[in-house]
Amino acid sequence: MGKANLMAKPLxxxxxxxxxxxxxxxWRPVLLLMRRELKDQLRDWRILFPLVGFTAFFxxxxxxxxxxxxxxxxxxGAEILAERLYPFLILVVGFFPLTISLVVALESFAGxxxxxxxxxxxxxxxxxxxxxxxxLLSMLVLPLLASYAGIAAxxxxxxxxxxxxxxxxxxLMVWVLTTVQAFVxxxxxxxxxxxxxxxxxxxxxxxxxxxxxxxxxxxxxxxMFWRRYTALWYYVAGLLLTAVxxxxxxxxxxxxxxxxxxxxxxxxxxxxxxxxxRAFWGNARGLGDWYRTQVLPELRTLARPFGFAVLLFVLxxxxxxxxxxxxxxxxxxxxxxQYTQGKGLARIAALQSWISLAQGQQxxxxxxxLFLHNLRALVLAAFLGFFTFGVAGLLIAMMxxxxxxxxxxxxxxxxxxxxxxxxxPHGVVEIPAILLFAASxxxxxxxxxxxxxxxxxxxxxxxxxxxxxxxxVGVVLPLFLxxxxxxxxxxxxxxxxxxxx
Amino acid sequence: MIRAERLSxxxxxxxxxxxxxxxxxxxxxLALLGPNGAGKxxxxxxxxxxxxxxxxxxxxxxxxxxxxxxxxxxxVGVLTEHHGLYRRMxxxxxxxxxxxxxxxxxxxxxxxxxxxxxxxxxxAFRHRxxxxxxxxxxxxxxxxxxxxxxxxxxxxxxxxxxxDPESAYLVRQAVAALRSEERAIILCTHNLVEAExxxxxxxxxxxxxxxxxxxxxxxxxxxxxxxxxxxxLAEDRAEAPPLPPGFRLVARSPRAFEVHPPNGEGDNVxxxxxxxxxxxxxxxxxxxxxxxxxxxxxxxxxVHAQEAAQxxxxxxxxx
Numbered sequence: 001m002g003k004a005n006l007m008a009k010p011l012x013x014x015x016x017x018x019x020x021x022x023x024x025x026x027w028r029p030v031l032l033l034m035r036r037e038l039k040d041q042l043r044d045w046r047i048l049f050p051l052v053g054f055t056a057f058f059x060x061x062x063x064x065x066x067x068x069x070x071x072x073x074x075x076x077g078a079e080i081l082a083e084r085l086y087p088f089l090i091l092v093v094g095f096f097p098l099t100i101s102l103v104v105a106l107e108s109f110a111g112x113x114x115x116x117x118x119x120x121x122x123x124x125x126x127x128x129x130x131x132x133x134x135x136l137l138s139m140l141v142l143p144l145l146a147s148y149a150g151i152a153a154x155x156x157x158x159x160x161x162x163x164x165x166x167x168x169x170x171x172l173m174v175w176v177l178t179t180v181q182a183f184v185x186x187x188x189x190x191x192x193x194x195x196x197x198x199x200x201x202x203x204x205x206x207x208x209x210x211x212x213x214x215x216x217x218x219x220x221x222x223x224m225f226w227r228r229y230t231a232l233w234y235y236v237a238g239l240l241l242t243a244v245x246x247x248x249x250x251x252x253x254x255x256x257x258x259x260x261x262x263x264x265x266x267x268x269x270x271x272x273x274x275x276x277x278r279a280f281w282g283n284a285r286g287l288g289d290w291y292r293t294q295v296l297p298e299l300r301t302l303a304r305p306f307g308f309a310v311l312l313f314v315l316x317x318x319x320x321x322x323x324x325x326x327x328x329x330x331x332x333x334x335x336x337x338q339y340t341q342g343k344g345l346a347r348i349a350a351l352q353s354w355i356s357l358a359q360g361q362q363x364x365x366x367x368x369x370l371f372l373h374n375l376r377a378l379v380l381a382a383f384l385g386f387f388t389f390g391v392a393g394l395l396i397a398m399m400x401x402x403x404x405x406x407x408x409x410x411x412x413x414x415x416x417x418x419x420x421x422x423x424x425p426h427g428v429v430e431i432p433a434i435l436l437f438a439a440s441x442x443x444x445x446x447x448x449x450x451x452x453x454x455x456x457x458x459x460x461x462x463x464x465x466x467x468x469x470x471x472x473v474g475v476v477l478p479l480f481l482x483x484x485x486x487x488x489x490x491x492x493x494x495x496x497x498x499x500x501x
Numbered sequence: 502m503i504r505a506e507r508l509s510x511x512x513x514x515x516x517x518x519x520x521x522x523x524x525x526x527x528x529x530x531l532a533l534l535g536p537n538g539a540g541k542x543x544x545x546x547x548x549x550x551x552x553x554x555x556x557x558x559x560x561x562x563x564x565x566x567x568x569x570x571x572x573x574x575x576x577v578g579v580l581t582e583h584h585g586l587y588r589r590m591x592x593x594x595x596x597x598x599x600x601x602x603x604x605x606x607x608x609x610x611x612x613x614x615x616x617x618x619x620x621x622x623x624x625a626f627r628h629r630x631x632x633x634x635x636x637x638x639x640x641x642x643x644x645x646x647x648x649x650x651x652x653x654x655x656x657x658x659x660x661x662x663x664x665d666p667e668s669a670y671l672v673r674q675a676v677a678a679l680r681s682e683e684r685a686i687i688l689c690t691h692n693l694v695e696a697e698x699x700x701x702x703x704x705x706x707x708x709x710x711x712x713x714x715x716x717x718x719x720x721x722x723x724x725x726x727x728x729x730x731x732x733x734l735a736e737d738r739a740e741a742p743p744l745p746p747g748f749r750l751v752a753r754s755p756r757a758f759e760v761h762p763p764n765g766e767g768d769n770v771x772x773x774x775x776x777x778x779x780x781x782x783x784x785x786x787x788x789x790x791x792x793x794x795x796x797x798x799x800x801x802x803x804v805h806a807q808e809a810a811q812x813x814x815x816x817x818x819x820x
Contacts, residue, residue, distance in 0.1 A: 029602050036587075036598050043589045116583035120646065122551045124602050125575040256551050 029126045033134025034141070037108075041142055047104055054096045055146045059154035062089040063161060070162070086164055087174065088224040093154040094147045094178040095217065101143030101182060102209065105189035106202040108135045113259060114199055122256045132190070132251050139186045147178055173232055177220070180236050183243040185209055191250030194259065195457045212387040238391055245389045245449050252450065253457040275459055279466035295474040298467060305439035305446070309394070313435060316398040320405025328413045336413065363488055370484040374430075378437060378476070386465075389445030397438040401431075421498035426486035433479035440471040502527050502685035503548060503654050508557035509709075510543050517543040519709040520557070525654070525685040530676065532700035533689045534797060540709040541689040542582050545656045548687070549579045562653045575603075578652030580660050584643035588632030592623060592642055595631060596649060603650035610649075617645040621671060637664040644672060648679070655679060655686045661695060673699060697793040705797065707804050721791040724799040729759045729789040730769055735782035743779045745771040759789055 041047050066089055070082035112118040121131065151174070158164045166174075188209045189202075196202035216235075223231050284290035328336065377396070385393020404423065447464045455463075503525040510518040518540040525531045533541045546552040548559055550570035558565060564572040587595060593614065600610040618624045621641040631639060640663055647655065660676065661669035676699055680686060690696050696703055697717045705713040705720075713720055722728075729751055732742070737755035744750060747763030748771075762768035769786055776783050 028604075032598065032601050036590075039594070040587060040589050115585075117585040117587060119551070119581045119583070120579075120585045120599075120643075123549055123574055123577075123579050123581070124599075125571050126602065127571065257553060260546065260551060 026130070029124070029130045030134045030137065033126075033131065034138040037135065037138030038141060041104065041138070047100060047142070051097055051100050051142060051146045054100065055150045055153070058093045058096050058150055059157055062093050062154055063157045065089065066158065066162065083164075084225050084227065086158065086162075087166060087170055088221050090151055090154060090166070090171075090174045091177065091217075091220060091224065093150045094174065095181070097143050097146035097150055098178070098182045098185060100146075101139055102185050102189050102206065104143075105136075105139040105186045106193055106196075106206055107199045108139055108190050109193040109259060110196045110199045110202040111193075113197075118259055122259065128254050128256065129251055132194075132247075132254050136186060136190050136247065136250075139190060140182060143186075144179060144182050147182065148175075151175070151178070170229060173229055173236070176236050177232060177239075180239040180243065181213070181216075184239050184246065185213060187243045187246035187250060191246055191253075191457070194250060194254050208387070212384075238388070238395070241391060242388050245445065249389075249449050249457070253455075253460070255456075258456065272462065275462050276466045279463040280470055291474060295470055298470050299436075299475065302436065302439045302443055302471065305442040306435060308442060309397075309435045309438040312394065312398060312438070313401045313431075316402040317405035317408075320402035321409040322405075324406040324409035325413065328409065366488045367481075367484045370487055371481055374480050374484065375477070378472075378480070381437070382441065382468075382472070385441040385444070389449060390441035390443075391445065393441040394438050397434050397441070400434070421495040422491065425491040425494045426483040429479050429486060430483035433476050433483060436471065436479070437476045440468050440476070444468045502529075503531075503559070503561055503687065505544075505548065505559040506557055508544065508547055508559050509555050510540075510547055510552060511555045516555075516709050518547070518706075521706070521709070521711055522557075523704055523711065523714065525687055527683045527685055528680055529702070530680050530686040530688055530700045532696035532703045533687060533706060534691075534693065534696060534703060535706035536801070538708075539706040541706055542658060543709075544706070545579065545658055545687065545689060548573075548654075549577045549656055550574050575650075576652055577654045577656055578647035578650065580644050580647045580655075580657040582658045584639050586631045586639055586642060586646075589630060591628050591630055592618070592634070593627040595642065596645060599646050600649050605650065613649055613651075614645075617648055620675065621645060621668075637668050640664055641668060641672070644675070648675075653684060655684055656689075657686065658689045659691070660688065661690075661692065669695075693793045693797055703793070705800060707801070712804055713800055717793050717796075720800070721793065721796040724796040724803065725791050727761055728765070728791070729761055730766075730772075731757055731759045731787050731789050732772070732776065732783060733757050733785045733787070735784050738781065742781060743775055745775045748772060 066082070066086055069085050070079070073079060073081045107114075109118065112121060124131070126134075155166070155171075189206065192205045192208070193202050196205055216239075220232065220235060223229075223235075280294070281290060282294050284293050381393040381396035383393075384396065385391070444464050444467070447467065448460060503523075505521055505523050508518060508521045509516060521540070521544055523531065533544065535541055543552065547554050547566060548561060550561075550566040550573040553567060553570075558567060560566070561573045562576045564576065566573050590598070596614045596618075597610060600614065605613065614627075615624070618627055621644070623638060623641055623645070626634060626638065631642060634642065640660070644657075644660060647657070655676075657676070661672050664672065673695065676686060676688070688696065688700060700717070702714065702716055703720055704711050713723070715723065734756050739755065741750065741753070742758055744760065745768070747768070749761040749763075750758060751761055752759040760772065762772065766788070773783060773786060
C-alpha cells in the first residue's frame, strides 16, 4: 500500500507537469503573436499619440471638472453632490484610453487582410484559437495599461489637490468594471474585424458597439451617482458574461478561408431577403401552414430555454419578496400603516372607474394603450437583448416578476388584500407570454453563440433574428393583445368580485 | 511528397479549381503555369491547408490537408503571391518572429537567419525596417521567411517577380539548391524561361483544370510537333530543295529551308547526302530551337479553339 502511494505521488506530479507543459506550449504562440502585435502598435504614432494624450490630459481635465463642480455645488450647501461625482470621474478617466482600443481592434484582422499580411499569418502552424487570442490580448494590453495609468494619475492628483481618497472597495469595483468594459468592447471589435471585408466595413459596424456602450456608461454613471455600488457588481457579472459569449462567437465563426476568400463589400439585398425569408417563412403556403410548419416546430425548440426561464422567474419572485421583506423589517410598522391606510378603498374606487371607462367607448383605446405600453417594453428588452446575447432582455423581462414578489411581500407585511385577483385573470395569458419571450431571447443568444463554421456570422445573425421573430410575431404579440383585452374587461371585475364589491 | 487527387474548390458556386490531380516527388520541381485566374493560387492555398478543398483530397509529406492542416502547415514553406510583410518591423525581427512560432531553437534560428540573409545579400540590411526596403529585397525577405523552418515542401508563387536579374539569378540558384536537398517544390510562375530552366515537369492550368502536364520537351513535342531542322545554304536557290523520302518541307527562303525528318535527327544523314549529291551548297544543318513559350501559346490557342467550338455547340439554334 505504502509502495502504491509512493508510486502514485510521482505519477500525479508527472501528470501535473505534463499538463503544465501542455498549457505552456499552447500559450507560447499566443504570447509570441501578442508580442509582435504590441511591438507594431508601439511603433505606430497614430496609436501612441492619442493613447498618451488621453492618459495625460483626461486626469487633468477631470480635476478641473471636479473642482469647478465642487465650487458650484458648495454655494448651495450640496457638497455631497460633488463627492458623488468624483468616483464617476474615475470611470470617465479610465474609459477614454479604451476608445483607442476599439479603433485598433476593429482593424485587427480586417487591416491585416487589407494590407495583405494576413496570408503568412494564416499559414503559421497555430490553431485558430491561438491566432484569435493572440490578437485579442494584444488589443487589450496597451489601452488597459493606459487606462490604469490615467486612473492612477487622477487618483494621485485628487489626493494631492482635493484630499479625496476613495474607499478600497470602490477602487476595486472601478478597476474591475474598466477591465471588463475593455474586454467587452475589444472582444466585440475583434469579432467584427474577423467578419468584416474591409476596415471601412468594420468601422461602420462599430456602431453596434458604440451605441450600447454609450447607454451602458450612462446607466453606470447614474448608479454611481446614487451610490448603488452593489448594482454595479451585477453589471460587472453581466458584462463579463457578454464578453465571454462574444469571444466564443468570434472564435466559433473564425474561418481562415473567409479571411482570405471574401472580397466583396456589396450589400446584397437579394441574399438578405432570401436568407430571412427561408428562416422566417420557410415554404409555408399560408398563415395556417406557417403556424403548423414554422411556428410550432420553433416553439418545440424552446422547451429547454422555457424551463430555464421559469426557473429564473421563480428566482426573481423570491428575490423580490426577500429583499422587500428585509427592507420592510427596518421600517416601523406604524409608518407603513400610515402609508397604506385607505389604499384598499382607493383601489376599489379605481377599479370601479376603470370598469365604467371600459364599458364606454374608451375600452378599445385602453386595450390599445395597454398593448402599446407592453410592446414598448418588449421592444426595448429585445433591443438590449440583441446586443447582450439575450442577457439584458431577460433581466428586463424578469423585472415585473421581481416587482410582483416585492408587492406580495408588502401585501403580506401590512395585511393588504392579496394581489392575485389583480394579476391572475390576464396574468394567465401574460405570464406565459413573458416567459416565452424570455425563452426566445435566451435561445437567440445560444443560437448566435453556437459554432456553425459553414455559415458566416451575418447568416447566423439574420437567421437567429428571423427565428426569434417567428415566436414574437406569431405567439408573443397575439398573447399580449389577448392579455390587454382581459386586463381591461375581465381583471377589474374579478378583482371587485374578490373584494366583495 | 505532394499529392493531389481530383482537388476542387468552389466559391459561391464558381469552380476556381476543378479535378486537379498531380504528384511532386522529393527533389522534383513542378511548375504551375497558366493565365491569371487559372487557379494556381487557389491550388497552392489548398495544398498549404489554408483553403479547404470542396471535393478531392491532397497530402503533403503523408498528411492530409483536410484532416491534419496544422501538420501540413508545419511542413510547407509558402512564398505568397503578395509578400505580406510587416513594414514596421526590422528584417531580423520579422524573421525571428516566424522562426519562434516554428519553434526553432535559438542557435538554429540565428544560424538560419544569418545564412539566408547572407545568401540573398540582405545581411547588411538586417536592422532596417522592412518598409524601407526595395520591392525585390522584400521579396527576398518573404522567401527567407518561407525557407526558415526547412520545409519538406515548398510552394513558391512568382518567386522572382519584381527582382532585378542578379537577384532573380540568386533566387533561381537557391531553388535549384533546395531541389538537390530532396525537397518537393511547386513553382507558380508566368516566367516561362524560368519554368523551363528550373522545372522537371510543367502543369498548365486553365479555368481551374490541368490542361497539360509533362516535361518541357514533352509539351513542346505535343503542341509544336516533331523537331524541325534548318538547312543553311552558301548561296540563294530559287527552286525547291530535293528531299529524301519521308522528309517534309515546312518553311523556305532563298538561303535556308526547314524540314521535318520522318524519324528524328538520325535521318538528317540522308538529307545531307541527297543535297550534296544534287549540288546544293550546304553550310550547316541545325535544330530549330522550340521554346516553352511557343508550346504554351500553341496550347492556349488549342484550348481557346476548343472552348469556342464548345460554346458554338451550346448556342441555341433558331428557327
